[in-house]
Amino acid sequence: MxxxxxxxxxxxxxxxxxxxxxxxxxxxxxxxxxxxxxxxxxxxxxxxxxxxxxxxxxxxxxxxxxxxxxxxxxxxxxxxxxxxxxxxxxxxxxxxxxxxxxxxxxxxxxxxxxxxxxxxxxxxxxxxxxxxxxxxxxxxxxxxxxxxxxxxPRASRQFVSSVDMLKGLSPEVATVSVIYTNDPFSKFQADGAKKELEARGVEVLDFIDLPAEVSDVTNVLTTIRQSNPDVLICTTHDQTSILIARQMVSTDTNVKMLYQTLGPQTEAYGKALGKYASAAVTQAYWDxxxxxxxxxxxxxxxxxxxxxxxxxxxxxxxxxxxxxxxxxxxxxxxxxxxxxxxxxxxxxxxxxxxxxxxxxxxxxxxxxxxxxxGPMLMQRQGESMAIISPQDAATAEAIYPAPAWSERG
Missing domain, CATH: 3.40.50.2300 (Response regulator)
Structure with missing residues (x-):
């Protein structure tokens, strides 16, 4: 149109x-x-x-x-x-x-x-x-x-249910790194996530600010490999989330869970990443x-x-x-x-x-x-999306730790 x-x-x-x-x-x-x-x-x-x-x-x-x-x-x-x-x-x-x-x-x-x-x-x-x-x-x-x-809910109040999910995983999540884009939504969401995570005893190893428009994150991913967090949280929009996931694959940057608040819920994400889209976690406000x-x-x-x-x-x-x-x-x-x-x-x-x-x-x-x-947590499992949190609405157990990129068939 x-x-x-x-x-x-x-x-x-x-x-x-x-x-x-x-x-x-x-x-x-x-x-x-x-x-x-x-x-x-x-x-x-x-x-x-x-x-x-x-x-x-x-x-x-x-x-x-x-x-x-x-x-x-x-x-x-x-x-x-x-x-x-x-x-x-x-x-x-x-x-x-x-x-x-x-x-x-x-x-x-x-x-x-x-x-x-x-x-x-x-x-x-x-x-x-x-x-x-x-x-x-x-x-x-x-x-x-x-x-x-x-x-x-406003961005800074959207992460309570996410921390509940992370604390309920086995082995329990001890460390995370956070990547966010400097835009009116993502920064507030990242600040809220950091506050909630630290209040619940989860260590935030990295808190990385990206420009609102970004075309390469390989230097950032070098930092992530060095920190080696249990979970990488990206409060980023759809296309940036795809970029980060693609470059994680190409640089063999592995974490136990990739959690992107926007992106994995879209058809474009699955098409762009193919088999590598599986196990990505995202927020969903309805199912x-x-x-x-x-x-x-x-x-x-x-x-x-x-x-x-x-x-x-x-x-x-x-x-x-x-x-x-x-x-x-x-x-x-x-x-x-x-x-x-x-x-x-x-x-x-x-x-x-x-x-x-x-x-x-x-x-x-x-x-x-x-x-x-507030949001439910969804995970790409094969060709479908599964609810993994809250527990009373869950349709599947979380895939955690996720397989390394090289092990995905």
């Missing part, structure tokens, strides 16, 4: 041309418009397209399977009005400002904190709303914003086997079944988190009994309900409640 092309799906758009009041507030239109941008091209497109498919799945289901949504006694259909921001924060900001000027009131987030940060600043200043599953930087939630909500259910889609498995029947792109948890943004908007509007923005904002702030994605509840700062919406 050309990055300048406006993506529109859902109900007919004849009622969206008058721009006097926010589009979402025009009950007579009987259409709820969700605006925003998403990386359909560029470096963040691999995951951006996953989030987009989740948005599309929710709109398709509500329109076609539910016949719309009833709010305040009136049934409305849904539509998406999303631009390709090409993974470019400046472009995204321009597009979002244009939609604010056109009267859009409900926004969905892009993917990546570097894009969500400037765009949520625009929507906040304009009195609009954003529910998003693409930005976890602490900066999004610690600067006094009251109209931005994140499905994920079809999770015991969640609610009014939209039904259970977690039914969401997965519906998605797979209607979309070709392979399932990842970002599809579910994207769909949950729209479901959360709708549940808040139903509880408010209106599409008026301030009323929906207040309902979002107080929301506490269960759906196919889990129990949705936000902190007073707008990020996902870490005790309810």
């Amino acid at each position: 050309d990055r300048r092309t406006l993506l529109k799906t859902g109900a007919a758009l004849a009622a969206t041309t008058a721009l006097g009041a926010p589009l979402v507030a025009r009950a007579q239109a009987k259409t709820i418009t969700f605006g925003g941008s998403i990386p359909m091209t560029g470096k963040a497109a691999e995951t951006g397209l996953n989030v987009l498919r989740g948005y599309e799945a929710a709109v398709k289901y509500v329109n076609e399977e539910m016949g719309g949504v009833e709010i305040g006694g009136e049934t409305s259909m849904l539509e998406l009005s999303l631009f390709d921001d090409a993974s470019d924060p400046s472009r995204a900001a321009t597009l979002i400002q244009r939609q604010v000027d056109e009267g859009v009131g409900f926004f969905l987030g892009s993917f990546g904190s570097s894009i969500v940060l400037p765009t949520c600043s625009i929507t906040e200043a304009a009195g609009r709303l954003m529910v998003q599953a693409g930005g976890g930087s602490d900066q999004i939630f610690t600067q006094g914003r009251k109209r931005v909500f994140g499905i994920f 079809a086997s999770a015991p969640y259910e609610g009014d939209y889609f039904g259970s977690a498995q039914k969401f997965a079944d519906y998605y797979s029947a209607n979309f070709e792109r392979p399932m990842a948890y970002h599809m579910a988190s994207g769909a949950s943004c729209i479901v959360t908007y709708l549940e808040a509007a139903k509880q408010a009994g209106t599409l008026e923005l301030n009323a929906v904002r207040d309902a979002l702030a107080a929301i506490d309900f269960e759906c196919f994605y889990g129990r949705i509840k936000f902190t007073e700062d707008g990020d996902g409640d870490p005790s309810l919406l």
Whole structure:
């Protein structure tokens, strides 16, 4: 899709041309418009397209399977009005400002904190709303914003369950090294990981800062070989995670566990690394086997079944988190009994309900409640992804220690 092309799906758009009041507030239109941008091209497109498919799945289901949504006694259909921001924060900001000027009131987030940060600043200043599953930087939630909500916990609160898993391995993990990219999300996540690890008695041997854009990590991997940690933790985005894993293979840098918070969950990771992708550990905020259910889609498995029947792109948890943004908007509007923005904002702030994605509840700062919406740990085992933590949701035992690269068949 050309990055300048406006993506529109859902109900007919004849009622969206008058721009006097926010589009979402025009009950007579009987259409709820969700605006925003998403990386359909560029470096963040691999995951951006996953989030987009989740948005599309929710709109398709509500329109076609539910016949719309009833709010305040009136049934409305849904539509998406999303631009390709090409993974470019400046472009995204321009597009979002244009939609604010056109009267859009409900926004969905892009993917990546570097894009969500400037765009949520625009929507906040304009009195609009954003529910998003693409930005976890602490900066999004610690600067006094009251109209931005994140499905994920903020970055510094995302590692509690990971330390639980590491401490439960046998032999127990004693040492780790951490590599992170210096971007608004990864640095906060790495800081939170270091704090949690050290508080639980795990020694952090290395804490290595990479540039936001990096093309070679061989010098860093020399340090890792010398330190020889039990676990290498990478709080890096998809393509950087692939780069690190590839160069670990080529330099024969072996650790007992490679844990990358983003990357191993994607189809691209498996294609890029082949047999070497096996045993990589990652975070996942949802899985079809999770015991969640609610009014939209039904259970977690039914969401997965519906998605797979209607979309070709392979399932990842970002599809579910994207769909949950729209479901959360709708549940808040139903509880408010209106599409008026301030009323929906207040309902979002107080929301506490269960759906196919889990129990949705936000902190007073707008990020996902870490005790309810924190990550599970997934591991690539052969051609599939297995839940290895928490124990009560696990579908397989962790492969630990992982075989050396030279021993993988």
